[in-house]
Amino acid sequence: MQRIRLRYTKRGRLRFTSHRDFQRAFERALRRAEVPMAYSAGFTPHPKVSYANAAPTGTGSEAEYLEIALTETRDPATLQALLDESLPDGLDIIDAVEARTSGLADRLTASVWELRLDGVAVEEASMAVAAFLAAETVEVQRRTKNGMRSFDARGAVAELTATYPQADRPGDGPCAILRLVVRHVTPAVRPDDVLSGLRAVADLAPPVPAAVTRLAQGLFDEESGTVTDPLAPDREAVMAAPADRSGVAGHAAAKAPEGAGPA
Structure with a gap:
């Protein structure tokens, strides 16, 4: 099983999208992009998607995060592009990296x-x-x-x-x-x-x-008063490890978010 961590945005009128609305839109995007999702067990299986600290409804965001589990290995950059195309404008996937560390939520x-x-x-x-x-x-x-x-x-x-x-x-x-x-x-x-x-x-x-x-x-x-990139440890782990036999590099370069300066 491969785990991919994604950073996405809520821009413009889409800032009024509730977290539940986004979940439905994202699951539709997964189906459109034909992502080989892993599913939970039980009578009502659900795609394995973990959301972390969603912004309140009505606020915009350049830094929302989630993690998905796949049954087949995929290139994060390709997956990012496919999902971004499958979501409405304003809900944009701007970064993707293969999860090589634990505790994403603990880094938020x-x-x-x-x-x-x-x-x-x-x-x-x-x-x-x-x-x-x-x-x-x-x-x-x-x-x-x-x-x-x-x-x-x-x-x-x-x-x-x-x-x-x-x-x-x-x-x-x-x-x-x-x-x-x-x-x-x-x-x-x-x-x-x-x-x-x-x-x-x-x-x-x-x-x-x-x-x-x-x-x-x-x-x-606490020393510098800055907020660091939570996906940086995964990027560093991917860069330090050799590519797997499928040739997947394991991460995508982040697109600069609109209107956001350095954290």
Whole structure:
């Protein structure tokens, strides 16, 4: 059995795709691409697909991850292209590598988010960010299936800055871009929780909903404050090992994600 790890995106209107909707679309893509999937046992076999830490519905992402198990060896680069062609625009497979290590989910310990606040001046956003970072705790509430839950949104935030939009992404009127690095903790702290915290400590309330995009997720390096590529250990293991008898190199070069800088 061969295992392939994939990185995919949710762009444009497809950011409103729920995780269940994506699962259905991806399983259809597997059938269209005639991928030799391994299946679970039992009365209702399912293709062996493992999803890791999906982004909330309504947020865009350049860094979603999953793993599939195959019954036959395939070239990851070819598989990436076939699956990408079989998915709608906006759900794009941008990287594929043969799994040579364990614990992909364990390497997803933090995310880098971009929050676009239209109608908010950078100076106003910067003051709110300073107030948020200066607080020891910022209690927010979120509705769950068990009712309202209160928790601290400050402790999980490793970095929060406010900047101007990129020159190639201007907008009408004031606009601030927040760059957020948040550790994956329990309960999870989401970008909307941080926005609730900014409202609580500085009365920051954007006139329109924020456009939220995950730029990266991976292992958080406490010393450098960076989020590293979770597929890098697999790429390194593939490069260090000889190709198998089928000649499969075992990995594909990543395409640069749209709008994402280095994590």
